[in-house]
Amino acid sequence: MISQTLDIRPLSIPDEAKARLKFLYLAKHALWGGGMHPEDGNHAIYHHEVRTSLESLGINLTVADNYEILFSHPGVDFVFPLLNRGGFVNSEILIPLLCNMHHIAYVGAMPFMRGLGDDKSASKLVATHAGVPTAPWFCYRRGAPVNESDCPAAERWVIKPNASSASWAISDAFDWFGVANAVAGIHEQGHDAIVEPYLDGYDVQAAFISSGGPKALPMLIYEREDTQKLWTYYEKRDLVPNTEKATLKPFDDPELAPKMQAMAEKIAREFEPFDYGRIEFRLNRETGEINFIEINLNCNLWSEKVVAKSAVAAGFSHAQLLETILAEGLKRNGLIA
Secondary structure (H helix, E strand, O other): OOEEOOOOOOOOOOHHHHHHOEEEEEOOOOOOOOOOEOOOEHHHHHHHHHHHHHHOOOOEEEEEOOHHHHOOOOOOOEEEEOOOOOOOOOHHHHHHHHHHHHOOEEOOOOHHHHHHHHOHHHHHHHHHHOOOOOOOOEEEOOOOOOOHHHOOOOOOEEEEEOOOOOOOOOEEEOOHHHHHHHHHHHHHOOOOEEEEEOOOOEEEEEEEEEOOOEEEOOOEEEEEOOOOOOOOHHHHOOOOOOOOOEEEEEOOOOOHHHHHHHHHHHHHHHHOOOOEEEEEEEEOOOOOOEEEEEEEEOOOOOOOOHHHHHHHHOOOOHHHHHHHHHHHHHHHOOOOO
């Protein structure tokens, strides 16, 4: 049973395990110097920050920025994979698969569950099965028919790659012609496209980590000036100026927060164990309507993003957050007691 509590304690890796075990940190920008990247923006800063925090733990750490290091056994005991966006479809499951082939333990869910979580349409099916309200949607799979009759009814639609992250290639449309063009554009880039009604409101984030078992961190909400505006990849990566103000702040509504936390727990139980992740809802405060949006396993751990901000609210430093995630993964795989 997942529980939410502000009394989550940071875990530590025993000194003998730090001396005994070899770790591998894999991220696209793991070897980057720490500044902005011309294409991935602040993602490069994030990867460098995680490397710095891991190095501060005093573990025996190898750092790499490519999949090839796992094509043969790399001589490590445990992998921390953040190389999720590899430039090809379903790249998020390659590292877990390679680790399974070599019988190496790693942070995060098994490959099938990673794929289930990253497939936005399939994860909505899981949420619906769990009894959590989810707005209608349809996934136009690449190579399958694109029929208007499958499109959910709406006055405005959001179209995005079914396995996108950071709002990559997101767009909106107000008629079927616009929807079909957006779907075709995503298909041309080799991806499935998910179409759903635009839901006005605010994004509520429920983050989870493992600390003596899966636990929910304090919930957060993005307070936005303009809830009608789409956030683009370039804005989220700080590659273009973002004039809209959005504040990530605690969500402690006495009526809605417990209700939404219970929904998040129902979904999280379907994906256990996954070590860490976040579940996103769209809340319309005027009507009280709540809809599940997506689950993001092995999501962004940058200190400026949801999981780290939620962990700070629970009393964790960034290094303590990462060590807790590692320690739970080591325990779950029998590498420490």
